Amino acid sequence: MSINDIATVLEARWKVFAITFLAGFFMVALPYLGFKTPEFNLANPAPQKINNLEIIKTKLEQTKPSDFNLKTKTLVIPKAHGSQDYEALSAYAVVDLDNGEVIAEKNLETRLPIASITKLMTAIVAIDLISYDRDIHITEKMTQVEPTNMGLISGQSWKRDELLNALLLTSSNDAAQALKEEVDREYGEGSFVSAMNLKAQKLKLKNTQFDNPQGYDSPNNFSSVEDLSIMSSFTIDNYSQISEIVKKDYQFFRETGNHKQADLYNWNGLLGVYPGVEGIKIGNTENAKKTTLILAERSHSAPDGASRNKRRILVVVLGAPGVLERDLWASKLLDLGFGSFGIEPVNITKEQLKQKYSTWKYF
Secondary structure (H helix, E strand, C coil): CCHHHHHHHHHHHHHHHHHHHHHHHHHHHHHHHCCCCCCCCCCCCCCCCCCHHHHHHHHHCCCCCCCCCCECCCCCCCCCCCCCHHHHCCEEEEEECCCCEEEEEECCCCCECCHHHHHHHHHHHHHHHCCCCCEEECCHHHHCCCCCCCCCCCCCEEEHHHHHHHHHHCCCHHHHHHHHHHHHHHHCCCHHHHHHHHHHHHCCCCCCECCCCCCCCCCCCEECHHHHHHHHHHHHHHCHHHHHHHCCCEEEECCCCCCCCEEEECCCCCCCCCCCEEEEEEEEECCCEEEEEEEEEEEEECCCCCEEEEEEEEEEEEEECCHHHHHHHHHHHHHHHHHCCCCCCCCCCHHHHHHHHCCCCCC
16 A cells, blocks of 8 residues: 555544544533534434323313204393393393293393302313312412312312312312312413313303403403303203202211311202202302302192193393392292293292301301
8 A cells, every 4th residue: 555545544534533523522512502402312212292282172072062052033031121120130041951042131142250150160170180089189379269268278188079069069269279270280380271261162152261260350251141051051961960069058078087077058049949949050259249050940730740841941140239139030030931931930038048048157
């Protein structure tokens, strides 16, 4: 080999060495300069990032789609009852829940604050995203919310359905917070409220938006009596857990090794007073005033004692000035609804309601 050939070989090897050295130098130096270098692992490629939103959407879609729509072209009872005291409400609807026919209404599509009626969607989302047997461990953050509360204690734990009872019967705000935090802990901060709005979209609630699970007053937490009627129908048809809870007058949970005892009264003033009432939810905030969803089932009483012409009537009330007016006016709207099918009115009195309220205990 000539001297020129040797020189050529040495030059080539030097170039390879220089390129390799410089490449290694820059790979080491780049992170210190603020650049992130890619990682390669051909034997074990990195798994794709899990999209929590898609998981949530899948779980929210496990219930059958709602085909319930309100029929409003011709009201069963025309708007000719302006002298009635319930016309002072911000909005109301009387709906035949069996076919969606609107019997009477005021401001059907108007967006209004709804207070703790929000918790109906909170319960729906909690059932969709949290397994019934999961232990929900209470944190300090879950207890730091405005009343009404069941009095959750940090360090204790409750099952999902125990918290649902507190949520729907006594309208427990700390129970709502616990359910929210449990979902956010699994899927990421803000996931629960996002799921509430995704579910509203799935139900085609065009005048509904949520920004908290309790129903606190907020410009971004509202609904309409039309949307609440659709949501109520969907809930009763698809969530037996909720239906069974809201028809109860009281629930007691004894003290266990996991949590304290709980006495949970249902604040629905018509339950056990107006015949056939089976729920659903009441609410109360400064802006929303007093609100309620009332479901009742009644029928004709035939001479032979048989029941005929059974009907389910839903009443939605928003903006009542007080608890007594809320329940009294809701009972009159129930009479109006059942009366359209020839079923005799009940004519609930203030004294009956006050007697009911006297049975409630506050802890």
